[in-house]
Amino acid sequence: MLKDAIEAILALQPAYSAANTPAMQRRGRLVRRVLPQALLAHHATLAAALGPYGEDLRIEGRDGLGSKSATPWVRFFSRARSPKARDGWYCVYLFAAAGDGLYLSLAHGSTTWGPGGFRPRPPEEMAGLRDWGRQALGVVDEPGRAPALALGGSTLGASYEQASILALRYATGAIPEDAALLADARRFASYLRRIHAAEDAAASAQPRRHLGGQGT
Known part of the structure; x- marks a missing residue:
């Protein structure tokens, strides 16, 4: 279950070590x-929310290469649009270093x-990527949105x-049940769909702008 897996990860965050200790192995x-x-069990739901960008939906988690990361993550994404976590847009669960959420x-x-x-x-x-992304996303109705992220723990966390x-x-201590978690993930997949659609629109508009600039 999603909730059980999330709670188990959060419970291990206070035991963080860069070394591959038994707690970090778990x-x-x-x-x-x-x-x-657990997310893969809902692959069809998330893929549908992504629309045409869900045909190559992938899910992956990482906790550090070599040394363990203070901020592990699990993301769902279009492989074509984000072949690596350092590239492109995606939806991601980011765990705070202190384990408080x-x-x-x-x-x-x-x-x-x-x-x-x-x-x-x-x-x-x-800053440029954020500005573009917010403009592409437009207005969303998320009353519970976090005003800012506070992950702590490392320079890498700060970049996230x-x-x-x-x-x-x-x-921590108030993780929703799976149905609510899935509803949130589905909405975020639909927001990611907006981003990818805006990327396509921008790409298709570029040749037209170029030709229009030539004039007649």
């Missing part, structure tokens, strides 16, 4: 297998890969905070 199985499999976020990849590993994208680049354009927070 957390890794939950993040990389159990929660993704998690977020369901609509976000863009916030890092690049280079010498030394992952690096946060420059602040001005992230800057990548979000819409999020819901679930507090």
